[in-house]
Amino acid sequence: MNKRTFLQAGLAAGAMAATAPAAALAQAKAEGRKLGYAMLGLGYYATQIIMPRFSECEHSKLTALVSGTPDKLAKYGAQYGIPEKSRYSYYTFDRIIDDPTVDIVYVVTPNSLHRTFTERAAKAGKHVMCEKPMATSVADGEAMIAACKAAGRKLMIGYRSRFEPHNLDAIALAGGGALGPVATIVADHGWTASDPNMWRVKKALSGGGSLMDIGIYSLNAARYLTGEEPIAVNAMESTDRSNPVFAEVEDTINFQLLFPSGATANCVSTYSANCNRYRVSGPKGWVEIDPATSYGGQTMRANLDGQAKPRTPPAVRKSQFAGQLDHLSECILTGRDPIVPGEEGLKDLRIIEAIYQAAREGRTVKL
Amino acid sequence: MNKRTFLQAGLAAGAMAATAPAAALAQAKAEGRKLGYAMLGLGYYATQIIMPRFSECEHSKLTALVSGTPDKLAKYGAQYGIPEKSRYSYYTFDRIIDDPTVDIVYVVTPNSLHRTFTERAAKAGKHVMCEKPMATSVADGEAMIAACKAAGRKLMIGYRSRFEPHNLDAIALAGGGALGPVATIVADHGWTASDPNMWRVKKALSGGGSLMDIGIYSLNAARYLTGEEPIAVNAMESTDRSNPVFAEVEDTINFQLLFPSGATANCVSTYSANCNRYRVSGPKGWVEIDPATSYGGQTMRANLDGQAKPRTPPAVRKSQFAGQLDHLSECILTGRDPIVPGEEGLKDLRIIEAIYQAAREGRTVKL
Known part of the structure; x- marks a missing residue:
């Protein structure tokens, strides 16, 4: 052939x-x-x-x-x-x-x-x-x-979390109304970067710091959990530029999203703490995964009847x-x-650029 | 006498x-x-x-x-x-x-x-x-x-959490360097308000919505966990004004704080979900309480050596x-x-006014 x-x-x-x-x-x-x-x-x-x-x-x-x-x-x-x-x-x-x-x-x-x-x-x-x-x-x-x-x-x-059973279950719960209308998503992603020589902290190679690398998981999760595109973005950056690791890229850049339904997201993106989790909440309950978007070891809890309980998602045939x-x-x-x-990746990129702009200009950026 | x-x-x-x-x-x-x-x-x-x-x-x-x-x-x-x-x-x-x-x-x-x-x-x-x-x-x-x-x-x-053993332990851990320099605090407080007749949703009596009532716990926790006063505030509000409960006051108003040390806080304040927790994180670990500022039932986990474990704080003699x-x-x-x-209450009030202003004006408010 x-x-x-x-x-x-x-x-x-x-x-x-x-x-x-x-x-x-x-x-x-x-x-x-x-x-x-x-x-x-x-x-x-x-x-x-x-x-x-x-x-x-x-x-x-x-x-x-x-x-x-x-x-x-x-x-x-x-x-x-x-x-x-x-x-x-x-x-x-x-x-x-x-x-x-x-x-x-x-x-x-x-x-x-x-x-x-x-x-x-x-x-x-x-x-x-x-x-x-x-x-x-x-x-x-x-x-x-x-x-x-x-x-x-x-x-x-390569958004592998879209093939991961805990994440699929959270998407189904949030989208299926089990929580009531989604009110807030809290998504935190970070790890502790200490090597000033890795490509991830060289702006010409990475394009940016924690947000490009790990904060994108918080962003993408907020989008797939709501199934909506944000209409407004806030952001707050904290970077110690005297640390050689952060000479070229940001350390922490936390951001807030507002979705058309009224759902909101508070997201952490950091190179100064280890975190990998999210919780999505509505009036009727919440579901959380911690760790959420890691290579393995996902652990889930849900509160669907006034009590937080461990939850095991439906099995899938293959790894993410x-x-x-x-x-x-x-x-x-x-x-x-x-x-x-590609269009999905582009949506994240547009919001990433808005997050950087919001932090830089100190204002809400409308999308 | x-x-x-x-x-x-x-x-x-x-x-x-x-x-x-x-x-x-x-x-x-x-x-x-x-x-x-x-x-x-x-x-x-x-x-x-x-x-x-x-x-x-x-x-x-x-x-x-x-x-x-x-x-x-x-x-x-x-x-x-x-x-x-x-x-x-x-x-x-x-x-x-x-x-x-x-x-x-x-x-x-x-x-x-x-x-x-x-x-x-x-x-x-x-x-x-x-x-x-x-x-x-x-x-x-x-x-x-x-x-x-x-x-x-x-x-x-009446900041009773300052007399509650789990909160005292978290303050000691964060302040004592066990986590490394505090990088991020995530604090979420909310409950589901559904009674349009309660004083808490009458602005003349309450002064505001979820932020005055329950979001203040997120704010106060971010301050007592860092031991610092914020220098900048972002906020994003989401309120369905067609809901009679929210005719006069805000539903969700999430906010971000930046502290002089570089520590950041992402805080949830909502009347549309039940949440009561915080996590404080640094490069060396994190500690979380969930529920954190409730009347009782506080449950704590800490990750101080690469592994999340339940944690029991030192006993105190009296209830909070x-x-x-x-x-x-x-x-x-x-x-x-x-x-x-009173000065402690006033500090929260000044920041609360800045949070409302940041949300209203769509910009970072410097303090």
């Missing part, structure tokens, strides 16, 4: 799936056909968190590696049985256009490189999974969406990581759009 | 206590001398929460009642053995000047009446315990402080209510100032 026949097969599968998505998935499974991922950027998250999860996937497999470090290509190539011809440097990456084993490129680089690799992947005819934040500016995010659209390829952002990887493959096989497409 | 000799005795005790407070308290205890409280305003909080706690007190006793409802005076007068001559209506209240059994008047009326009763109590030569918020405006709070100062009487505000009541008595006996004097 060369690139052309593959693309045609993909189109055919997509056309079929629009009328019968379940049948398309069943057929792919019966044929043992899995979509191939190239991992681009072999850091901790890609190699230690994502790559081991392909073994759980029904519709996805790891078929290529892209890295600037030859030793990593050799090590993980051997470990995952990736042939040398499917190991790419950033210089040889564009040759991936001729690699029929690759359907999707998963971009896991520092944030400011997401745009260029997404554009190159789309130009090579590949679908793209891109880590969050999708880019370091709204302009870059728009360009990525345009590039994938022009190439007729799908773009999905495999769920995320397979979702894009399923969307390609069935011709559907991902639930967290 | 008439009023004059009583006042002289009080002055003498105060003078002695300045040099030997412990001795003054021991002597009062040995003599079985307790300071007498008049409860002014016989609603739920006074009659069901406070009055039963005098039995726990070492230095305080209930000696008079003030109410606009004769039935209440009769009922609680009989229950607590208060003689008829020490039962006052709001019209006869000023005669309390001649009641030597009363040292302190505890004002538990709707907020907007705090000023006038504090002034009348001070004019009658009585010390004053006043519920929070101390008043409905900074101007009223200042007048109350001036009235008590002019009368040479003490004014204390008895601790609060006795504190003012002890201050009078020893000539000391209360830890939560």
Whole structure:
């Protein structure tokens, strides 16, 4: 199967799936056909968190590696049985256009490189999974969406919590009226950054500090828990610029959101405390997860009848990581759009820019 | 003992206590001398929460009642053995000047009446315990402080959490460096208001909505946990004015505080969800209480070594209510100032006015 026949097969599968998505998935499974991922950027998250999860996937497999470090290509190539011809440097990456084993490129680089690799992947005819934040500016995010659209390829952002059972349960509870109309969301995300040399505190690579890295989880949670887009934003920053870690990016930037329904969110984003939790509350009760958006260990409590109790969400078949990887493959096989497409990443980016503006100007920014 | 000799005795005790407070308290205890409280305003909080706690007190006793409802005076007068001559209506209240059994008047009326009763109590030569918020405006709070100062009487505000063991432990942990420099405080206080007829939603009586009533706990906690005064305030309000409950006052008004050390606070104040908790976090750990400022049932967790664990605070001898009541008595006996004097209430009021202004004007208000 060369690139052309593959693309045609993909189109055919997509056309079929629009009328019968379940049948398309069943057929792919019966044929043992899995979509191939190239991992681009072999850091901790890609190699230690994502790559081991392909073994759980029904519709996805790891078929290529892209890295600037030859030793990593050799090590993980051997470990995952990736042939040398499917190991790419950033210089040889564009040759991936001729690699029929690759359907999707998963971009896991520092944030400011997401745009260029997404554009190159789309130009090579590949679908793209891109880590969050999708880019370091709204302009870059728009360009990525345009590039994938022009190439007729799908773009999905790595919002893995949307495939995590506790988060899915909280979304269902909040959206299903179990809490009454959502009144307040409190979402706190942070960790203690102490290494002044990591790329996350270099503005040219990260685009910003805690908000780009971890505060985005508070923001995205407030949006998926309400199912609404905020109409106003407040923010307050606290950064010790004399600390070399924070010479270029913000430490703490807490923000407030107001949603059209009247729901509000108070969100923490910090590099000076470890926190990973949220609670969504309404007149009839609340549900909280702590930790909420971590790689594992989610713990849930709900107060639905005047008493706080531990809660176990309905089981799901796959980890959040495999769920995320397979979702894009399923969307390609069935011709559907991902639930967290590029446009979802762009919505977060627009609000992130509003948060920075609100903090800088000391005023409520309307959206 | 008439009023004059009583006042002289009080002055003498105060003078002695300045040099030997412990001795003054021991002597009062040995003599079985307790300071007498008049409860002014016989609603739920006074009659069901406070009055039963005098039995726990070492230095305080209930000696008079003030109410606009004769039935209440009769009922609680009989229950607590208060003689008829020490039962006052709001019209006869000023005669309390001649009641030597009363040292302190505890004002538990709707907020907007705090000023006038504090002034009348001070004019009658009585010390004053006043519920929070101390008043409905900074101007009223200042007048109350001036009235008590002019009368040479003490004014204390009913911040009972300052006598509650879990809160004391959290203050000690945060202030003692166990968390590292405090980075963020998240404090959420709310309950679900549904009665459009209660005084709390009548602006002329309450001065404001959830912030005056329950959000003040979030605010006061952020201040006692940092031991600092905020220098900047953001706020975001969400109120459905078509709901008769909220025709006059705000429902949700969440706020953010920035402290001189760089510590930040994200606070919820709402009448549309039940919440009563806070967490204070720094780079080395966090401590949380949930419920935090309730009448009882405080539950604490701390993460001081990378793991969240239940925590039991050091025991204290008395309930927060008895601790609060006795504190003012002890201050009078020893000539000391209360830890939560009128000035403490005034600090909250100034910030409350800034919070309303920040929400109204959509901008950061500097303090």
